[in-house]
Amino acid sequence: MDLWQKVDLLGSAAQWDTCQGCGTQMHRHADDLGRWIYPAVRPDGRRVRLLKVLQSSVCQNDCRYCAFRAERDQRRTAFTPDELAHLVDDLYRSGRAEGVFLSSGVCGGTHRAAERMLATVELLRRRYRLNCYIHFKLLPGVQDAVVESALRWADRVSVNLEAPNAQRLQALSGAKDFDGQLLGTLRRAHALREQLGSRASLTTQFVVGPAGETDAELLQCAAALYDELRLARAYYSAFQPVASTPLEGHAPTPLWREHRLYQADFLLHTYGFAASELVFDGQGRLPREADPKLTWARQHPERFPVEVNRASRSELLRIPGIGPATADLIIERRRFGRLRDLRHLGLNSLGEHRAAPYVLLEGRRPAHQLELWSAPGRA
Numbered sequence: 001m002d003l004w005q006k007v008d009l010l011g012s013a014a015q016w017d018t019c020q021g022c023g024t025q026m027h028r029h030a031d032d033l034g035r036w037i038y039p040a041v042r043p044d045g046r047r048v049r050l051l052k053v054l055q056s057s058v059c060q061n062d063c064r065y066c067a068f069r070a071e072r073d074q075r076r077t078a079f080t081p082d083e084l085a086h087l088v089d090d091l092y093r094s095g096r097a098e099g100v101f102l103s104s105g106v107c108g109g110t111h112r113a114a115e116r117m118l119a120t121v122e123l124l125r126r127r128y129r130l131n132c133y134i135h136f137k138l139l140p141g142v143q144d145a146v147v148e149s150a151l152r153w154a155d156r157v158s159v160n161l162e163a164p165n166a167q168r169l170q171a172l173s174g175a176k177d178f179d180g181q182l183l184g185t186l187r188r189a190h191a192l193r194e195q196l197g198s199r200a201s202l203t204t205q206f207v208v209g210p211a212g213e214t215d216a217e218l219l220q221c222a223a224a225l226y227d228e229l230r231l232a233r234a235y236y237s238a239f240q241p242v243a244s245t246p247l248e249g250h251a252p253t254p255l256w257r258e259h260r261l262y263q264a265d266f267l268l269h270t271y272g273f274a275a276s277e278l279v280f281d282g283q284g285r286l287p288r289e290a291d292p293k294l295t296w297a298r299q300h301p302e303r304f305p306v307e308v309n310r311a312s313r314s315e316l317l318r319i320p321g322i323g324p325a326t327a328d329l330i331i332e333r334r335r336f337g338r339l340r341d342l343r344h345l346g347l348n349s350l351g352e353h354r355a356a357p358y359v360l361l362e363g364r365r366p367a368h369q370l371e372l373w374s375a376p377g378r379a
């Protein structure tokens with residue numbers, strides 16, 4: 001198999017891993033190789049184009065949802081570290097990619113598989129002296145030495161928890177041990193990061209749906225990780241069944257559920273909400289019909305309306321329609337005078353519509369809202 005066939009096989013293989021903030025396939029480049037280059041968001045908010053690829057699509061494990069499970073009959077291959085490092089160097093220097101997201105099947109044992117991945121990134125940093133962005137996926141249960149090297153060479157390291165707890169993971173994989181290999185590796189990565197003074201960020205990913213987990217379980221797990229491990233992000237991947245796997249007959253997870261999970265997750269890591277404040281139904285599900293912040297606001301009339309001219313940043317962030325950038329803008333604008341009109345808040349029309357019922361401007365309800373309220377009474 002030549003290098004380009006490998007790129008196609010291992011690039012297409014990596015598409016199944018939808019974590020680390022990569023965009024959907026819709027945003028990929030149109031040319032042949034560019035099909036495997038995805039936009040991703042760095043911890044500093046800058047967007048980068050990453051080659052998303054597997055070192056190897058050979059795997060000894062049999063995770064029930066996975067396209068690379070050992071029992072699945074499919075064509076497989078692997079890059080040597082030299083091949084992959086050369087490819088990334090070429091893409092970087094020609095301006096087609098700004099980095100790599102590297103994952104791998106577990107081939108020849110976790111340690112050997114991780115060593116091949118490490119050899120690739122070490123070549124990139126040492127031989128090619130490439131200052132590209134590197135996201136390194138830690139394989140379950142890797143040794144501390146591997147974690148340390150990954151923290152040294154990569155900008156971001158991640159461990160996919162896949163499920164929010166050990167019991168749920170059993171429905172997805174008989175090979176992975178939640179407390180030891182997954183959460184344990186994430187914890188060791190955090191501890192070593194602190195010890196080494198590494199600036200690498202830490203992320204994880206959940207497969208949403210097939211384990212029967214609730215939204216509440218997922219978000220409580222993510223909230224604990226944000227608190228305990230200073231996790232940069234948790235990613236939620238709506239399950240899509242793969243042919244010839246034990247879960248091929250399982251219904252796909254609707255994308256609206258993934259969307260609601262991301263909205264609620266933003267409340268946790270950006271808006272200062274505690275997991276206990278999120279509103280779920282009796283089965284631990286986020287409501288489908290309204291976003292989680294609006295749902296919370298509707299349940300807390302005692303917290304509204306908020307006087308925009310006096311509210312703290314955290315109070316502003318509780319108002320539907322107002323995000324961090326708008327909250328900062330409002331605080332900046334208050335230095336120059338009183339805000340008396342919704343248009344002074346810097347919101348778009350949807351944001352104004354959302355915020356209107358929940359704010360006071362100089363002690364008055366916005367005119368926008370008064371019009372809405374008075375509409376039914378008009379002749």
Ligand code: SF4
Nearest residue numbers: 059061063066069105
């Ligand atoms: S260990 Fe990873 S690549 Fe292997 S079957 Fe499980 S999810 Fe797939």
